[in-house]
Amino acid sequence: MPHVYSISITLAMLAASPVWAQADSAEQTSPCVAEPIFHCVQYLDEGEAIGHFGYNLQCPDDAGPAAELFIDIGDDNLFSPGRIDRGQPKIFLPGEHVDEYEVDFTSAEVKAGSAVHWSVLDKTVTVDFSKTKDGSLDCSVLQ
Numbered sequence: 001m002p003h004v005y006s007i008s009i010t011l012a013m014l015a016a017s018p019v020w021a022q023a024d025s026a027e028q029t030s031p032c033v034a035e036p037i038f039h040c041v042q043y044l045d046e047g048e049a050i051g052h053f054g055y056n057l058q059c060p061d062d063a064g065p066a067a068e069l070f071i072d073i074g075d076d077n078l079f080s081p082g083r084i085d086r087g088q089p090k091i092f093l094p095g096e097h098v099d100e101y102e103v104d105f106t107s108a109e110v111k112a113g114s115a116v117h118w119s120v121l122d123k124t125v126t127v128d129f130s131k132t133k134d135g136s137l138d139c140s141v142l143q
Helices: 002-016 107-111
Strands: 033-043 051-058 077-080 093-105 113-118 123-128
Touching: 033 093, 033 113, 051 113, 077 093
Parallel strands: none
Antiparallel strands: 033 051, 051 093, 077 113, 113 123
């Protein structure tokens, strides 16, 4: 019986936490809002590219400095088409994180002018290689 009691307390404490949310379903319990950011593309000599991504996690002031949001890879945190897991974060910290991680794109994706999307909950950013070839989103131009 003591084990049941300690588990109940732990579950009650987790349920009371307003900002830590397991968002692997359409239901989100956190007051924080995560927004993906596509920053730029770094073109490589071999025809491949590296996309630079980040995110902005906006939380209410009363969420506190330790606010964070956990969104597992799946329907609420995925890349499409193709591999849904391309190394994107699962733990989102408050504030804007512009160049948080990089994603490798194949030469086939780049040459075909593919559009690749990163969706976090109900927000999506798109890397459209048919539109980035003009250099406007080239990392070397932006730096």
